[in-house]
Amino acid sequence: EAQVTQNPRYLITVTGKKLTVTCSQNMNHEYMSWYRQDPGLGLRQIYYSMNVEVTDKGDVPEGYKVSRKEKRNFPLILESPSPNQTSLYFCASSSAGRDEQYFGPGTRLTVT
Amino acid sequence: RKEVEQDPGPFNVPEGATVAFNCTYSNSASQSFFWYRQDCRKEPKLLMSVYSSGNEDGRFTAQLNRASQYISLLIRDSKLSDSATYLCVVKPFQDDMRFGAGTRLTVKP
Secondary structure (H helix, E strand, O other): OOOEEEEOOEEEEOOOOOEEEEEEEOOOOOEEEEEEEEOOOEEEEEEEEEEOOEEEEOOOOOOOEEOOOOOOEOOEEEOOOOHHHOEEEEEEEEOOOOOOOEEOOOEEEEEO | OOOEEEOOOOEEEEOOOOEEEEEEEOOOOEEEEEEEEEOOOOOOEEEEEEOOOOEEEOOEEEEEEOOOOEEEEEEOOOOHHHOEEEEEEEEEOOOOOEEOOOEEEEEEO
16 A cells, blocks of 8 residues: 555654654655644645755754655654644655655654 | 635535635745645645646536636535545645645534
């Protein structure tokens, strides 16, 4: 089944404790992206990757890191999480030249 | 000003009603337009693309007005299963997608 998976789905952590949210897609998509969704603000892009070893900042990259060592994986790293990073995070992927993005199920992160 | 603006709603309508959502965008260079649907606490999924001449998919009709930088979605004969948040999405040329904050629809029996 074609899908985007994210882990963990739910995470409660404390300020400053490094964490990684994994994202994996099995559709051989070139393009992958991370978004955060907050009430009233919609989806905002954090980072994106056009292909392996190519990453770029989105609209709200501060406090986040990403890597794209393999085509299928695009982990999101929070080196020192803060409460303002409490949010719902979505990973998405799409094929080059195609418009539709496929989203993962989301990761609900709470930083206390 | 937000790049993509939508009326947040909520829209509460009875089954069988016709409901319309509007969306405006600020980047006149935008090339592609979409409506995504998001169920509560779930991931967004593509509902339909929006073409310049307008397009229809069953009970759903999407319209684009480039001159006014305005997109609409019309849902006819609403079903309970249409209850969701509808996201207006705009894709500027050679740029990434810009999402509206969404319009929430509740269809009641």
